[in-house]
Amino acid sequence: MSQQTKQSESLMKTYNRLPITVEKGMGSYLYDTDGKQYLDFTSGIATCNLGHQPLAVKQALTEQLDSLWHCSNLYNIPKQEELASLLTKNSCFDQAFFCNSGTEANEAAIKLARKWSGKESIVTFTNSFHGRTLGSLSATAQTKLHEGFGSLLNGFHFLPFNEYESLSKIEELKPAAVMFELVQGEGGVRPANKEWIDELVTTCKTNGILLIVDEVQTGIGRSGTLFAYEQYGFEPDVTTLAKGLGSGFPIGAMLAKSSVASSFGPGTHGSTFGGNPLACAAGVETIKQVTALLPKIREIATFFEQELRELEQSTPSIIEIRGLGLLIGVEVENAAPFVEKLREQGVLILTAGPNVIRILPPLTVSYEEIQHFITVLKDVFEQQGAVHQ
CATH class of the missing domain: 3.40.640.10 (Type I PLP-dependent aspartate aminotransferase-like (Major domain))
Structure with a gap:
């Protein structure tokens, strides 16, 4: 039994932990112990609003x-x-x-x-x-x-x-x-x-x-x-x-x-x-x-919504997009596979119940990071045959 496994066994099983061991966070990204980079659109469940290590x-x-x-x-x-x-x-x-x-x-x-x-x-x-x-x-x-x-x-x-x-x-x-x-x-x-x-x-x-x-x-x-x-x-x-x-x-x-x-x-x-x-x-x-960033946050939230709405038009499996600012939900038939498939491509998201993809980017997220997220999300939908070409 490895030292990591022994340490894990010492913790009460109150969380279904994902197969990532996080070692470092910086800005919009987390890094695991193997050095893999993840675009973190969970923000510690809406906690790291200024990104990691502001x-x-x-x-x-x-x-x-x-x-x-x-x-x-x-x-x-x-x-x-x-x-x-x-x-x-x-x-x-x-x-x-x-x-x-x-x-x-x-x-x-x-x-x-x-x-x-x-x-x-x-x-x-x-x-x-x-x-x-x-x-x-x-x-x-x-x-x-x-x-x-x-x-x-x-x-x-x-x-x-x-x-x-x-x-x-x-x-x-x-x-x-x-x-x-x-x-x-x-x-x-x-x-x-x-x-x-x-x-x-x-x-x-x-x-x-x-x-x-x-x-x-x-x-x-x-x-x-x-x-x-x-x-x-x-x-x-x-x-x-x-x-x-x-x-x-x-x-x-x-x-x-x-x-x-x-x-x-x-x-x-x-x-x-x-x-x-x-x-x-x-x-x-x-x-x-955060107070200094508020105008930029509203601007980038509007951009993110527009990008998601465009994806929605070509993706019939998206039931509804809803939220406020950078607290975003995308309703689908089953949200859990999206967490896994996006993680495999280096993007972290959450669910909110069984049918909602919950997206919580840092408030400091860049336009380029949003566009990368949309590209990966669209790719996942395409893998499922859920996007009209």
Whole structure:
């Protein structure tokens, strides 16, 4: 048994790992231990938004490593305050709470909603994904993920996504909050309908129901704006972030308006590692870099969509192309073979359910890299006889 095999056997089998051992990442590319290069259109599942090892973030982390790694939230942490200020100045929110992941950010949002309202009930939507801890899993309206874990947290009501019948049910329930993604990433890359969101917002505002937007995957430029809610023309009461916030360095955040955030006082919530100086140094530089890139991100996202639409016209096996910005889903009959066949040609993608190819390039992706991706994707469709010549 090789040393690598022995090490692999020491890990719990919570992931179906692909046959790649990654050794290095740089820009839009990953490299395995055999030296093979892969165009990475997964971005660490929408996490490495600036590509692998972005120089400015690396420099910020190096400087922070030379001064302070951790001291606990019993003391003032300047980098934490700087990141909170950057996030609130660039959003509709007033205060930030820092943690280590998206699921932790959603746990914080659930607690805040209950504390603010004095109610337990929260509405989420079918095919949503909010995390894997018991609270965030309870909020996730995918029963297949609940199996084997016994009783989950009470108070969650699952309603149909993008369906107007849900609005009257929300008005009837009058929950503490409605928690939702503006693009359901794990649920098939399904954007919310703008008119439906308009009515959802009106229903919640009229009935004093908190609007919690889970932007763990859509946030930090992925949608083409810093936050996806900006493109829907409303202001949430609370939002949650993680993934792209630290350029691959673990960090999560919950942002809230002051009228809601004031429900959290000393001792009501906390995190030992949340907002530590290293994570916040990565976050500060990431926000600076992404905000400067936003016009270019929108431009290149438009180009990518145009290229995919052209491919769609000659490819009858493409059922639908959907998404927002550089969070893209291509619906086909069976997505799994595409992951394998593109990987064989040096391109990495994901799925979102059994029928959707999920494409998450870095926000720094070049036109040439997109064109190469399209060429390879078209070749894979051709291998299956799915492209009209």
